[in-house]
Amino acid sequence: MTKPLVATGHFTGCFGCHMSLLDIDERILDLVQLVEFDKSPINDIKTFNRPVDIGIIEGGVSNSENVEFLREFRKYCKILVAIGSCALTGGVPAMRNTVPLKECLQEAYLDGPTIVNGVIPNDPELPILLDRVYPCHEVVKIDYFLPGCPPSGDTLFNAIVALLKGDALALPYELVKYD
Amino acid sequence: MSKDAVTFTIDGVEVKAKPDQTIMEAADAAGIYIPRLCYHKDLLPGGHCRVCTVRVNGRPANACTFPVNSGIVVENDTEELKALRRDIIEMLFVEGNHYCPSCEASGKCELQAMAYRLELLTPQMPYAWPKRELDATHPDVYLDRDRCILCGRCVRASVQLDGKRVFGFENRGAQKRIAVDSATGMGDTDLSAKDRAASICPTGCLTIKRQGYLTPVGKRPYDKVPIGSDIEKKQAAG
Amino acid sequence: MAEDMRSLVNQTVERFGKDRHRLMDIARALHARLGYLSEETIGHTAQALGIHRVEVRDMVSFYSFFSRKKQGKTVIHLCNAVVERMKGADAVGRAFERELGIHFGETTPDDAITLHHTACIGLSDQAPSALINGIPFTNLKPEDVPGIVKAIREGEDMLNMPQAEVDSNVRRPGEVIFAPMERGAAIRKAINMTPESVINEINKGRLRGRGGAGFPTAMKWDFCRKAKGNAHYLVCNADEGEPGTFKDRAILQECPDLVFEGMTVAGYAIGAREGIMYLRGEYEYLLPSLERVLAKRRHLGLLGENICGCEGFSFNIRIQMGAGAYVCGEESALLESAEGKRGAPRDRPPFPVQKGYKGEPTSVNNVETLCCAARILDRGGEWFASMGSRDSTGTKLLSVSGDCEHPGVYELPYGITVKKLIDMVGASDAQAVQVGGPSGRCLAPKDFGRSISFEDVPTGGSVIIIGPERDLLECVRQFTEFFVEESCGWCVPCRSGTTILLKTLEKVMEGRGSRSDLANLEKLGKTVKTMSRCGLGQTAANPILTTINGFPDLYEARIKHEEYTPAFDFKKALEVGCEAAGRNLELEGIHV
Numbered sequence A: 001m002t003k004p005l006v007a008t009g010h011f012t013g014c015f016g017c018h019m020s021l022l023d024i025d026e027r028i029l030d031l032v033q034l035v036e037f038d039k040s041p042i043n044d045i046k047t048f049n050r051p052v053d054i055g056i057i058e059g060g061v062s063n064s065e066n067v068e069f070l071r072e073f074r075k076y077c078k079i080l081v082a083i084g085s086c087a088l089t090g091g092v093p094a095m096r097n098t099v100p101l102k103e104c105l106q107e108a109y110l111d112g113p114t115i116v117n118g119v120i121p122n123d124p125e126l127p128i129l130l131d132r133v134y135p136c137h138e139v140v141k142i143d144y145f146l147p148g149c150p151p152s153g154d155t156l157f158n159a160i161v162a163l164l165k166g167d168a169l170a171l172p173y174e175l176v177k178y179d
Numbered sequence B: 001m002s003k004d005a006v007t008f009t010i011d012g013v014e015v016k017a018k019p020d021q022t023i024m025e026a027a028d029a030a031g032i033y034i035p036r037l038c039y040h041k042d043l044l045p046g047g048h049c050r051v052c053t054v055r056v057n058g059r060p061a062n063a064c065t066f067p068v069n070s071g072i073v074v075e076n077d078t079e080e081l082k083a084l085r086r087d088i089i090e091m092l093f094v095e096g097n098h099y100c101p102s103c104e105a106s107g108k109c110e111l112q113a114m115a116y117r118l119e120l121l122t123p124q125m126p127y128a129w130p131k132r133e134l135d136a137t138h139p140d141v142y143l144d145r146d147r148c149i150l151c152g153r154c155v156r157a158s159v160q161l162d163g164k165r166v167f168g169f170e171n172r173g174a175q176k177r178i179a180v181d182s183a184t185g186m187g188d189t190d191l192s193a194k195d196r197a198a199s200i201c202p203t204g205c206l207t208i209k210r211q212g213y214l215t216p217v218g219k220r221p222y223d224k225v226p227i228g229s230d231i232e233k234k235q236a237a238g
Numbered sequence C: 001m002a003e004d005m006r007s008l009v010n011q012t013v014e015r016f017g018k019d020r021h022r023l024m025d026i027a028r029a030l031h032a033r034l035g036y037l038s039e040e041t042i043g044h045t046a047q048a049l050g051i052h053r054v055e056v057r058d059m060v061s062f063y064s065f066f067s068r069k070k071q072g073k074t075v076i077h078l079c080n081a082v083v084e085r086m087k088g089a090d091a092v093g094r095a096f097e098r099e100l101g102i103h104f105g106e107t108t109p110d111d112a113i114t115l116h117h118t119a120c121i122g123l124s125d126q127a128p129s130a131l132i133n134g135i136p137f138t139n140l141k142p143e144d145v146p147g148i149v150k151a152i153r154e155g156e157d158m159l160n161m162p163q164a165e166v167d168s169n170v171r172r173p174g175e176v177i178f179a180p181m182e183r184g185a186a187i188r189k190a191i192n193m194t195p196e197s198v199i200n201e202i203n204k205g206r207l208r209g210r211g212g213a214g215f216p217t218a219m220k221w222d223f224c225r226k227a228k229g230n231a232h233y234l235v236c237n238a239d240e241g242e243p244g245t246f247k248d249r250a251i252l253q254e255c256p257d258l259v260f261e262g263m264t265v266a267g268y269a270i271g272a273r274e275g276i277m278y279l280r281g282e283y284e285y286l287l288p289s290l291e292r293v294l295a296k297r298r299h300l301g302l303l304g305e306n307i308c309g310c311e312g313f314s315f316n317i318r319i320q321m322g323a324g325a326y327v328c329g330e331e332s333a334l335l336e337s338a339e340g341k342r343g344a345p346r347d348r349p350p351f352p353v354q355k356g357y358k359g360e361p362t363s364v365n366n367v368e369t370l371c372c373a374a375r376i377l378d379r380g381g382e383w384f385a386s387m388g389s390r391d392s393t394g395t396k397l398l399s400v401s402g403d404c405e406h407p408g409v410y411e412l413p414y415g416i417t418v419k420k421l422i423d424m425v426g427a428s429d430a431q432a433v434q435v436g437g438p439s440g441r442c443l444a445p446k447d448f449g450r451s452i453s454f455e456d457v458p459t460g461g462s463v464i465i466i467g468p469e470r471d472l473l474e475c476v477r478q479f480t481e482f483f484v485e486e487s488c489g490w491c492v493p494c495r496s497g498t499t500i501l502l503k504t505l506e507k508v509m510e511g512r513g514s515r516s517d518l519a520n521l522e523k524l525g526k527t528v529k530t531m532s533r534c535g536l537g538q539t540a541a542n543p544i545l546t547t548i549n550g551f552p553d554l555y556e557a558r559i560k561h562e563e564y565t566p567a568f569d570f571k572k573a574l575e576v577g578c579e580a581a582g583r584n585l586e587l588e589g590i591h592v
Ligand SMILES: Cc1cc2nc3c(=O)[nH]c(=O)nc-3n(C[C@H](O)[C@H](O)[C@H](O)COP(=O)(O)O)c2cc1C
Pocket: C208, C209, C210, C211, C212, C213, C214, C215, C217, C237, C238, C239, C240, C241, C242, C326, C327, C328, C329, C330, C331, C332, C364, C365, C366, C367, C369, C370, C534, C535, C536
């Protein structure tokens, strides 16, 4: 029997959610027994070349590249799970959302007190910034949400196992937290 | 219970109450929790949040102001009301700017706790990202309007408990904000950190300075038990 | 300068007896003198009244006619409600912007003229319309604008302008409202009866409130009369803010005596010594003539002490002006406003008949209801009940506007079908008829056989005809926007829910919506309806809900037939980023 494929992705976040995934300690060995990891920063596979059963994504959507990759994920993943505050709400990076982007850039690259001869970065290699940081569900359809900053290792482990077994995702009270 | 007691039911459970009580007061006394945000037992009700909406003989009514009456049939813990209340919590999240991971109220915030209790995994309504002013002019108290849910508790507490009038509202509709009694900032009001108004905020909007993050994660009020458990415990005990 | 201001404030506050309850009048007077209410004025006012600055600001910041920023000497409020825009208000607006060189919300650099949009000002039958320093201008055309601006700039008397005219526009008078009556006839009948039998006569007429809810008037008066209090009050609700309603305006223009007669009869019935007419700020131009009528009635002994020689029956009327807030038509918000506070509705119970103005038993009645009451006294309850339909006796004033040949006010017996009405007003080809204003319902042709009555399709008076060429969803959008702007903000479902409804609707209208957005509109609409504190929120989703129901195809045609669509437009969201970094999506071949 082939093992279900899991991919993980990282957008505008701090990588903490991925760290939390590793935080399931020795259970990671159980997980590796259960699944095969496809595209993931954990194993450095960068592109999709086959459909994946479960996609797990961290981070909000703040630029053109995030949009592009998130859409890739949606295209290749049967089930897409958003994890962590950043993916669910924009999170801490979304603090910029109440300031117009132009002002943010101006302050960061032109007018800030420590800046001499500033320019707004314009290398064509760089992704283009969105006017705001968006939660993932505003860009593609998300099937499951796991809140937390990061969600605890327990939350992630329980959820992934439930999804693999096709069980209903019922998390106990202590595991649903926004922080 | 005096002889002029009123009897009615909440979700089929018979409840006895004094005739001048509200549904909320009677339910609390009976150990039945009706979700609420703007209500506070030491204050007159404000009727802002509508989270306490129940059905009285089938019609929606807010429990915090609605008087008890003999024979009324109250629905509280139903799937329909839970979904409606969850919508309201979701609205509150998207109309303000809530960054729970970095908020000192996280874990004791009643808005967040209500989201947990009503099983809201994440808000999905469109966010407003409003521009709201932070007021840090007071030496001992912050007013971070991003987190304000306009429950009016501070407004009422200042008048009803502190005998002052530090807070009020300003503007209407989505532009409505909490305002302070000075032309400059909260620092120029007669607010003291000891005032009840300074510590009655259900969220992290009004907070006492230099007291954030004192309780470790795991030990905060709503880390392990849902909001309302204290009231429900009374029923289990009684 | 500062001292001048202080003494002006002090004088004004004195003029209103240093009474905190009169804060609305004080603020209105100061605003009229100063053009705006600065934080300094607010501070002085609070001091003079012995209250807190935050209380004054709380109230002042609520009303759309109070500005806290400096404004021009002349303030133009152009109505941009749905009907106006059907009649070309956008072009008139652009003409004003061009002529003044400013946008809406701005003041000319010489501080002469400020330009604002406003919700319905009760002139929908003579659209496009505007208030210029309170003076109504009607049937505006873009060509009129240069002349009007010139006259303002040259300091001419605006009353002399040809467009400064309001036609009462009564197209069809009936026997109840627009029929002659001798001054005092109803009062004289009343004082020869006991208050109880006056109420009984109203009950025989089976009169129901014309303000919207249709509560039996006799019952309301009876509750109020029997409620214990230090004083009883009678309030006439002349706030008439429902877009497309202007029938109370026509009454106040044509037969103000009948209203005051009704108020006096009501005062006698409930045992009130004081009556308050709450007149919407937009109708300030009617104030002088109304005050004249009141003076005349005092002179004739129809108001004041021992009215018509009836020993011990004293009743006086004062007019309380509003300042631009639709929600103040809601009776408990009206009472808050009349007490000099923000117009936030109260939770009920207690009802106004138990605890109303200043906490005392108060009956709030619509202008038209009070006219009906006076007529019932004059001609008898039985006569009144012989008109109309089963549960709706008498006649109803309908304010008809929009895409029809003969807009105006019609007094018709209850029970008339929508079909008959639209034929009468010259709108047989209507695509839809919005009955009861935005808070009412949108009827599709299949419903035109229904009747206007409490038992079928009730209305406070607004009938807006939407012609075959109109984009109905655009009307729905503008109605929803109206609720967003008029929500008082007290409670969450209305304050926040209306904005979310509008955003979701706009997504659908821009062709970016999916089936789940339609489902969200319905679900959220139900939440706003069920959970809101007052009638405003409880009806704010009606434009959306009644058209999803009556015109599902219009929505279907706008959505993408997919389960999910993104929340925002990527291209737009990348515009600022591109511009700031000097990048170009197309040149770089970035596809979004
Ligand atoms: C948002 C809102 C606006 C209202 N506006 C008016 C109004 O302009 N005029 C009016 O008479 N009633 C209005 N009403 C209804 C009043 O609350 C009240 O029912 C009415 O004045 C009672 O008078 P009646 O019994 O004569 O109808 C409004 C209600 C709501 C909820």
